[in-house]
Amino acid sequence: MMFCPECKGMLVPVGGKLKCRKCGYIEEATADKSVLKRTEKRDEKEIVIIEDAEQMATLPTIAVRCPECGHDIAEWWLRQLRSADESEVRFFRCVKCRHTWREYD
Known part of the structure; x- marks a missing residue:
């Protein structure tokens, strides 16, 4: 500079x-x-097309037991469902059977 x-x-x-x-x-x-x-030339990037969006892992995983099948790995995410002064709700989805459940603090 x-x-x-x-x-x-x-x-x-x-x-x-x-x-x-x-x-x-x-x-x-x-x-x-x-x-x-x-530069006048633009370098093209390779575009990857994912056929099945369900197969793409985008959520973090955690070691927690699924209440349906007993598998011990699940994806998790947080959502603010109630008012802002209350804690968030933690959701889990089993990576094996895709069962989803929630946990409150």
Whole structure:
């Protein structure tokens, strides 16, 4: 980054020159100074399509026993269901049988 020699503000590129936003100081942009690099080519990123959204793991997991099947791993999340001065409700979903239950504090 380049800084203004007068007020120490940051110089930004404007029309091939460097200009201070604070005091208006203008300096010629030279090749030896590092300024923004303009490229015309855009690198394309690979797009991954997920066929089954249910298979995608997006929630954190915890070791807790499912009351339905007894499996000991479940996904969990929090929701504020009651008024703001009351605690949140913790939901669990078994990763094996997909049974969902809640726990209050």
